[in-house]
Amino acid sequence: MAGVGIGPGSAAGPVARMAPPPDLPPPRPVPAERAGEEVAAVLGALRDTAAELERRAAETTGSAAEVLAAQALMVADPALGDRAEALIRQPVRDDGGEGTDGPHALAAAFGEFRAALAAAGGYFAERVADLDDLRDRAVARLLRLPMPGLPEPGHPYVLVAADLAPADTALLDPSRVLALVTERGGPTSHTAILAKALGVPAVVGCAGAAQLTNGRRVLVDAAAGTVTADPAPRAVAEAAAREQRRRGRAAAVSGPGRTADGHPVRLLVNLGAMRELADGAAADSEGVGLFRTEFLYLDRETAPSVAEQVAAYREVFAAFAGRRVVVRTLDAGADKPLPFVTAAGQAEPEEQNPALGVRGLRTAARDGGKLLADQLAAIAEAVRGTDADVAVMAPMVSIAREAAEFAGRVRAHGLPLAGAMVEVPAAALRAAELAAACDFLSIGTNDLSQYAFAADRTLAGLAALLDPWQPALLDLVRMTAEAGARQGRPVGVCGEAAADPELALVLAGLGVSSLSMPPASLDPVRASLAAHTVDDCRGLAERALAAPDAATARAAVRTATREG
Template identity: 70%
Template sequence: MTTGTTTTAAPATSATRVLDGIGVGGGSAAGPVARMAQPSVLPPPRTVDPADVPAEAAAARAALARVAADLEERAAAVGGDAAQVLSAQAMMAADPTLADQVGDLVAGGADAAHALDNAFRAFRASLEAAGGYFAERVADLDDLRHRSVAAVQGHAMPGLPDPGHPYILVAEDLAPADTALLDPAEVLALVTERGGPTSHTAILAKILGLPAVVGCAAAAALTDGTPVLVDGAAGTVVTDPDPDTVAEAAARDERRREAAARVSGPGRTADGHAVKLLVNLGALPELDAAAAADSEGVGLFRTEFLYLDREQAPTAEEQTGAYRTVFDAFAGRRVVVRTLDAGADKPLPFVTAADEQNPALGVRGLRTARRDPELLEAQLAAIAAAAQDTEADVWVMAPMVSVPGEAAEFTARVRAHGLRTAGAMVEVPAAALRAKDLARQCDFLSIGTNDLAQYAFAADRTLGTLAEFLDPWQPALLELVRTAAQAGAACDRPVGVCGEAAADPMLALVLVGLGVSSLSAAPSCLGDVRATLAAHSLDDCRRLAGLALAAPDATAARAAVRDGSVREALT
């Protein structure tokens, strides 16, 4: 196995094929394909005799209960985000509404397996129609369907393959229940036919440091045992690679690891231009690893974990305790807290309207303060209380700011609670285009490239079929980043990037060249980003940014910067 970050696509030969996708995990890995097992096949439908309806319904409910229990067991065996995702999935399986629907179908004459299948199909259609966060849960629901149908038939639960040797995992998509227990010693790389740069697979790959390619539709033709080379930087899967190609990839990865080991401390370019390197933090179980990372603090502290999967907001004591734990772990360093980003992909029953026809364009992020201003006030009070007795440098930023007036009002609220540093996230084109006006109303800007891409390209981030538009290398997206960065510089305001783009070492060069002053990513990504910055001057970064902006699309931008960086290294 080889892993790394800065790689180039292997050339195709008469014996190879190059399958294109979106690279979301750095480095490369070579090995044989092992595909996820196909779900259990439904038996032919049979009509249930009225006298057997109670037993049939009980069998279906028992299958759902078994799935929920299995997922809870898996959640107990892992920590961090994985446990939360699995527990949420278990709650879906245990939903009484689902069980009632299955019972009604059995009462109508369906057998248990087909009642489960039909009930999940109906729920799936509802989630797809809702879009946003709900549409992202479709893969989870499909996995629950497969597990329930297997359970009611007495078959083994779907799971990861076990060929007896390390392998490249290939699947249509990956569900949390499978990936939560994934062993990086066995799984060398991930390839999925669906998914995009913000998918569950992409997030997992960054956490585990695995090469990964998502949205690779041609991977459907890959069969078990086929040797492949996965290049997570180039976004390619090379079939039947020759030994020289594999050796070249291994050598590049080794050079990358050596370069990362040689550089530590604050981020800076080869000529000394400072670029703060920060970590993203999404839950307390991630805290130890995040605090131990060689970083200058937290660039994005997501606070949603305190609010999700609850019927009411967390108490002031709960919030203050959680925030203080994080602040204490980062004493002497910066912690940028993002206030609650509810709505759209994170609906909350106590704040989110259930009847919004298009939640992604509705009341989300800072806009929820219009509906429930006390929710924001309570959070700011808890942050302020936690910050009183800490040595951390606490910054607070609002998500989904669209106009300068919102930034001004948020800054005033932050100041009223005694917090010194208030910022606005740039996630919609309107904010980027008027970033100078936004910057005048607050102390810093932070660019969320995931949502900014979604809104700039009118492409739902949950749809794998539109993943190419969500590629952070898209020149139009980079143009918006440049606009915001230049506006911040004109107002003497720092501008950071906390989206997935910050984790890509080559793209980090471009972002710095565009004027970004800090980068926030998963802890495992910082070493490669630091080493890549240290090998390039600020002028190099600006030249590479120009190449990316001039490219016609994301693929061409990535190739132009990669080739330009190689040429600079040789001169």
């Protein structure tokens, strides 16, 4: 069975499927005199679900605790209970007939909230999966059915699911879960990002996984993007030997990224929230290649003050003293809408396609550019007195004039290094002009794939087009790296592609000078680079570019590296 492989390595073990969501029973009428009892049961189920999530949040720390606490707040929202109560007490017929029963009232109330979030699009639409999970938990509690979620078979297992809910993945234990397999999802999905962060092999978007049953033994090969049911003992043994060799190579190499003949490829970490700071700073990296600053702005009614920003930035810069920190300015819009940016009078009345609307650097023109000015002022203040090597880059740059204007604003604040992200094909096509206008370029392969292939990042059905091994995407990377080299400007990659040990070789061969990734991916990528010369990397890049599609490109490089 084929899907999109995520992360390095492979694992074999018995399948344990996620417990399925509860089925709603046939509707039953609720007489008016029984409505109070039905309402009490529904409100109790919501309270108990929230309490359970709060308990689980208290038992863990970091991102897991934050995810669970946020879900507890969602299910405890009084508006949800009020709507369910209204459905129970409201007669189905105008003649005063019976109302909706509790389970169906709950499902309908969640459904209305779900539709509102989906219609809002972007960041809010991503919360739809959270609501589905909360609905299933509340309904199961009301019906006294087994709670959906992570299985507990009593032994290590390969987790198989249609998809994974945040409340479950937040508590996933990599010592128990050997690998992840999901029917849905793509290379930038929640599950894919989680798998990379944990260093667990995964195959997502694997439709054939629907036929896998509990206890059935499978071999998950993330590098190949395959799941083999009932594998032969010899195949399992060979995969285990390869995995042991891979882990040994990864553990044997440390320090700055280098090819076997000493060609430098700077290895950096991505940072998207303060909770990630401790692990990121402790990792064996040369700094931060992508510091996403949106966490300071999301879920707020107003922009953070300069003082708030200074405190956060200073903490990051102190943690990475002596190392590079590349700060990406606010990337609002599209999947991260902000009320104070897109408020009436500041935005178009309605963006029919937010991904192609006012986002990234384009938001800097709003409100006289105050958001960007405040952010640059905060970065400049925070860097004073620290030893971090701070650079600032703009998201969603389309033309050279934007890069030049941004660089001018950065330098006007006393910050010496200004860069531009290459996330749209126009920027890659004119990369030489962008490079001449600023100090460095950073390729965001996730968005560059989306725009190059006209494929929405959130649609699992288009995952194959968003595969970072697509030769057309690699052409854009090559074009950008070559243009940067002609201008004497470094070009990095900070998209999901940077975390793939084999694709890292191709990127180095294309001329990319730095790779930024989750901390768990550093060692495998470092070891992969250390095992090949820069000429090896260039040869592998040629193989990938010559391939007709992503699968062929990946297979050609894998064959060449194993033969070597």
